[in-house]
Amino acid sequence: MRVLIDARFTRTDHHDGISRYGASLIEALAARAEVTMLVSDTRQLALLPDVPYRLINSPLSPAELFVARRLNGLRADAVFCPMQTMGSLGRRYPLVLTLHDLIYYQNRTPPGFLPLPVRLLWRLYHLAYWPQRLLLNRADVVVTISETTRSLMQRHRLTRRPIRIVGNAPQPGSAVRDPQAPVEKTLVYMGSFMPYKNVETVLAGMAGLPDYTLHLLSRITPQRKRELEDLVPAGARVVFHNGVSDDEYALMLRSATALVTLSRAEGYGLPVIEAMALGTPVIAADTPIFREVGGTAALYADPDSPEDFTRAVRTLDDPAGWKERSAAGLAQAATYSWDKSADSLLEALEEAAALHAASRNARTKRAQNR
Template identity: 30%
Template sequence: MHPVRVTLNGKFMGAHMTGVQRVAMEIVRELDRLITLDPALRDQIAFELVAPKSAAEAIAGLGLKTIPTRTAGRFGGNLWEQIDLPYLARGTRLLNLCNLGPALSLNAVTMLHDAQVHASPKSYSVPFRLWYRFIQPWLGHRSQQILSVSEFSKQELIHYGIAPAAKITAVHNGVDHVLRVRPDRSVLEHLGLSEGGYVIGLANTQSHKNIKVLLEAFADLPNLKLVLFGRADRNALQSLTDVPLGDNIIAAGPVSDEALSALMAQALCIAFPSRTEGFGLPPLEAMLLGCPAVVAPCGALPEVCGEAVLYADPDQPADWVRQISALSTDPTLRQTYVSLGRLKASHYSWARTARQLLELLAPAAVAAKAA
């Protein structure tokens, strides 16, 4: 029996790091680890990571041991994906992990992380909305199988007509990649932070991320700092609210994985007020590092976080003040959510995600191994 041949769409290797790119990288790494440890799997499924030529250096950084890689094609970005990739992946099954894939591919499995472009259109530019509103339903109906990252996301894909229910399988993300990172505590000194004296959150101006509620809440939390990491600077954050930003609002800018690990581990909590999320990596990453989470009861957050977090109304700054203050003044309460959070987040491993993918891509191999 010949192995199932699967081409991994490596366009993501040439993109800047986002949560979607993180998911793709970790899945590929874990698939590589599993087939390296189990030679029998190599007889059943053969992966190849194919990417644009510009991604050669990034691919080397993945450190793959068994999955072969190839950089080829005339183009980059979307043109590479739509024009070069169908030819490069001919005769194989194509695995797309980052919301997009070639419109002309028939033998594809595509991961659609969310339906945010429909649920929160104001978060995206007009060209982005138009492209996603065309390509996602096309892929949703043309791909052989659709992967979502949560049951919530699956229902959203069905609700907006992006893909039929029979095609969609929910596969949760992992978060244990944060345990590989060595924290860089120098970031605390650089930002003038003390352990437990600050709350961490996203510096993101997209409307569904709802950072406005945090900025307004921290006007009533003058003794705590709000450290927001990401590309939005202080001016961009100020544009979200009429409330003047106090000195306790810190726009940390983009930070390394090492710095972010230290920030999460030493924070009082992470505050995550998103109105919709396909999964929600940051709160679970923080929880696994011993940082309690206060989140909005929206999107997939209740599904993935369960009772291991505190919830606050996305429209009520006072509710965020109440929950964050409770963690600040009650060490026992905080320790309870440290323990609950660690336990809950530990259930989300990339090994589990990769095994679910193997069951979909090569069910015969998994069945033989189980027997």
């Protein structure tokens, strides 16, 4: 099967969630199909696997409205985009689009790296569901990354198209931590500092954990850092790293007591499964998506209760309890892999090709009967 995959959402310096999702699927699917990537900046190739590519316009360019005209000539059996915004005007190929989550309907602050005009459109777009329906219904098949998000999509009737699951997964090849090695009294947070991530409750919970150090690993703006620093309880130890490499991240996870997140909304929550894959326990907000991804392995806390978070951390003070959570996390992480996700994506692409052919044949018959 000849597949075009839109890799234009790949970052040029470091992966974010969508960037890693697309790159990982490309690498796994390339072992199963003839894959060509679409990129808009050759610097993206540094974070992408070594497969053939085509250089086309940016997905934020006005030319995106007509990108299908360029893709038609490439004669792919199917096209996959890890977002839902790909232009499709005049397309003559099967198309699979992706919706990761519905976070921004309740939290309308757009990602800061987007240009100002795009951020303004972003806010307007998320004021109602009908623009999302217009985008998704242009596809033959829609994929999302969790059962939780699929249920929300169905509840809000976001598309008439089949919705399939192509999940996230931990990166392969990472060395699992030694369960006999000393466990440092450190807590690790990996994620943005947008309001819905609820880092404030984690900070408040540190008031009851003076013997622990909380490491906030992600990049942060000076203004947001000052806001959060003002919330650090007296006596609490909190370190702002303002970005770490993948190797540094893995190294900190392998020695930490737990990865922590009290985010109120996620499409998947990739750091949860990344930590579990290394054998590091997880403390997460008690929400449907974290229950889905973390299963019975994670510890859960009320995202509105700093005290509940503190109690969850304290349960890991017991070495036997810590080892039990570590082993359970490894077992839970093993249920996810990019190979499984690539198999699911290939099935979705084949389904899209069949639906597209059936639709084309139906149109031909109607035209003949006129």
